[in-house]
Amino acid sequence: MKFRTCFQSILTVLIFFSLVFGGGLLFGFYKNGRDDDYSFAEYKNKDWAYLNVSIPVEQRVDDLLSRMTLQEKIGQLALVEKNSILKLSDITTYGIGGVLSGGGGKPKPNTPQAWLTMVNTFQNAARNSRLAIPLIYGVDAIHGNANVPGATIFPHNIGLGATHDADVIRCIGEITATEMAETGIYWNFSPNLDVPQDTRWGRIYETFGSDSTVVSTLGTAYLEGLQSGDSHVIGTIKHYIGTGTMGWETSSNPDFSLDQGVTVVDEATLRAIHLPPFAAAIRAGAMSVMVGHIRWNDVELVASHYWLTDVLKKELNFQGFVVSDWGGIDEISGSAYNNVVTAVNAGIDMIMLPYDYQSFIQNIQNAVISGDIKQERLDDAVRRILRAKFSAQLFDTIPSNSNDIKTLGSAEHKLVAREAVRKSLVLLQDTAHVIPLSKTTPHIVIAGSAADNIGRQSGGWTVEWQDIDGNELPGTTVLNALREAVSKETVIEYSLNGYFSNTRADIGIAVVGESPYAEGWGDNAHPSLTTEDLETIARVKSASKKLLVIIISGRPLDISSSLLSWDAVLAAWLPGTEASGITDVLFGDYPLTGTLPIAWP
Ligand code: BGC
Ligand code: BGC
Numbered sequence: 001m002k003f004r005t006c007f008q009s010i011l012t013v014l015i016f017f018s019l020v021f022g023g024g025l026l027f028g029f030y031k032n033g034r035d036d037d038y039s040f041a042e043y044k045n046k047d048w049a050y051l052n053v054s055i056p057v058e059q060r061v062d063d064l065l066s067r068m069t070l071q072e073k074i075g076q077l078a079l080v081e082k083n084s085i086l087k088l089s090d091i092t093t094y095g096i097g098g099v100l101s102g103g104g105g106k107p108k109p110n111t112p113q114a115w116l117t118m119v120n121t122f123q124n125a126a127r128n129s130r131l132a133i134p135l136i137y138g139v140d141a142i143h144g145n146a147n148v149p150g151a152t153i154f155p156h157n158i159g160l161g162a163t164h165d166a167d168v169i170r171c172i173g174e175i176t177a178t179e180m181a182e183t184g185i186y187w188n189f190s191p192n193l194d195v196p197q198d199t200r201w202g203r204i205y206e207t208f209g210s211d212s213t214v215v216s217t218l219g220t221a222y223l224e225g226l227q228s229g230d231s232h233v234i235g236t237i238k239h240y241i242g243t244g245t246m247g248w249e250t251s252s253n254p255d256f257s258l259d260q261g262v263t264v265v266d267e268a269t270l271r272a273i274h275l276p277p278f279a280a281a282i283r284a285g286a287m288s289v290m291v292g293h294i295r296w297n298d299v300e301l302v303a304s305h306y307w308l309t310d311v312l313k314k315e316l317n318f319q320g321f322v323v324s325d326w327g328g329i330d331e332i333s334g335s336a337y338n339n340v341v342t343a344v345n346a347g348i349d350m351i352m353l354p355y356d357y358q359s360f361i362q363n364i365q366n367a368v369i370s371g372d373i374k375q376e377r378l379d380d381a382v383r384r385i386l387r388a389k390f391s392a393q394l395f396d397t398i399p400s401n402s403n404d405i406k407t408l409g410s411a412e413h414k415l416v417a418r419e420a421v422r423k424s425l426v427l428l429q430d431t432a433h434v435i436p437l438s439k440t441t442p443h444i445v446i447a448g449s450a451a452d453n454i455g456r457q458s459g460g461w462t463v464e465w466q467d468i469d470g471n472e473l474p475g476t477t478v479l480n481a482l483r484e485a486v487s488k489e490t491v492i493e494y495s496l497n498g499y500f501s502n503t504r505a506d507i508g509i510a511v512v513g514e515s516p517y518a519e520g521w522g523d524n525a526h527p528s529l530t531t532e533d534l535e536t537i538a539r540v541k542s543a544s545k546k547l548l549v550i551i552i553s554g555r556p557l558d559i560s561s562s563l564l565s566w567d568a569v570l571a572a573w574l575p576g577t578e579a580s581g582i583t584d585v586l587f588g589d590y591p592l593t594g595t596l597p598i599a600w601p
Helices: 002-027 057-067 070-076 089-094 112-127 157-163 166-182 212-228 267-283 305-315 336-346 357-370 375-391 411-424 454-458 478-485 531-542 580-586
Strands: 078-081 098-100 136-139 234-240 288-291 321-324 426-430 443-447 491-495 505-513 544-552 568-573
Touching (some): 057 375, 070 089, 070 375, 078 357, 089 112, 136 375, 166 212, 166 411, 234 267, 478 505
Parallel strands (some): 234 288, 544 568
């Protein structure tokens, strides 16, 4: 069984970790002694109750909170972008609570080892503070630990939505957590629980689709996989709430049309369609919630006491911490001081600044001293952040070292990615019964902008925020998967733009689609194929007896005017690096089981 396969690989890691660290755990905390490039700060006073793993988490939190100064509490609320840290010692001095890499926020050189060293360096600075409180390092590992070259890259969520397979998705969550932990990272800004209805939005591919129930089931499965494995990674359910329902041309960002806009739906709709996935994930133990860049009823969500405190924390009984999105509180149109006061009083616990932590700290300190933010509210925010840090076992386990980079991008993990790819494929049309193809087909021509392009297969949030267009990253392209799948006798001809001379092949395959994008940069009034792609398809058609079009895209594209002239059309979404999952199905080794996660026009 597939889930068992996943479970076994996790088990190996589990056994490894318990053998290495098991003995140490009995003592409750660690000292360094294993790694040359990381010097673990020694806890200065081992009698402190919060360092004792055998005490319940709530008591550890109480104990730690009772020892903290105002300054130390305030530091916990700051989430700073890693390139904005002016000097490393600021992490120690201010007791910064969290550091993040935004999309493309990579170390130099960009290798797994360099990620680990970078994160551990920040972590070490945090542990050097008076109370040795670890920071939490966050990344968008939204389709595998895909910021890191060499990590396993899974299909984006829209493809996972098409699998409708909670087991494989749970497995992907576990593997992602394992590969994150190997690079020292324990906080993922994922899963995305948005329930979008408008395919013009540039973030459709980050979602599991347009059906609230499906999003609840699959999003929860992912979260459970991520949080419940042995890696102790914390998930973030986002973007609370109603992100994906914004009106066209309502964006507050002049470069975007829909993303970061104003939601058009009423409270009953938010509660009926958009809230249930969050409620389900909270019941399953979600430890952080990210609030979207979204405005509802003239109020920014980050400023909404109703949605953050009354609904999320009281009604849904959310015990983790609420984090604002990138520069999110700046959208409240007041002074920097007022924005901090409004957001924290509304219920934001940790603020993704991302840049200027010094003035943030000054503002919040003034607000607490003046009483604009009550001590009680500050303590509640810190308590929630510490609770999450304890639950990620950040106080108790020694961070990974280079010897722990063992399974990142392993063949076993890639097999799960390949399985997800084949389950994600949706056949949109096959009037001429093109699929399954025979492996002994004498002659195949293949062409198109996405036929031999790992970057297009992977989409945004892969090493870079927006894109890598081309074959910079390792992986199997559709062309290579095809070459590996067919018999020795089969002739395969490839031309990017479909120029084949004097040929009438048995099968023509055109692999076309969208070039990569992320967030509002992908907002598009009419998602469709480019003229260039359509011309390539026409050339492939005239060079072959039967035509199969494979669409690599982050969302449904309008192909209605061309559909009649194509024999077969397969939606492959953004499959990531394991295109052999596509040929597995094309040649009939596995059945086609994917169904649309969102309506295709
Ligand atoms: C993204 C970040 C990215 C940044 C670049 C943000 O909106 O979420 O991940 O690095 O923009 O400016
Ligand atoms: C995005 C979030 C992301 C964050 C950090 C924001 O711009 O909206 O989804 O988690 O950046 O990269």
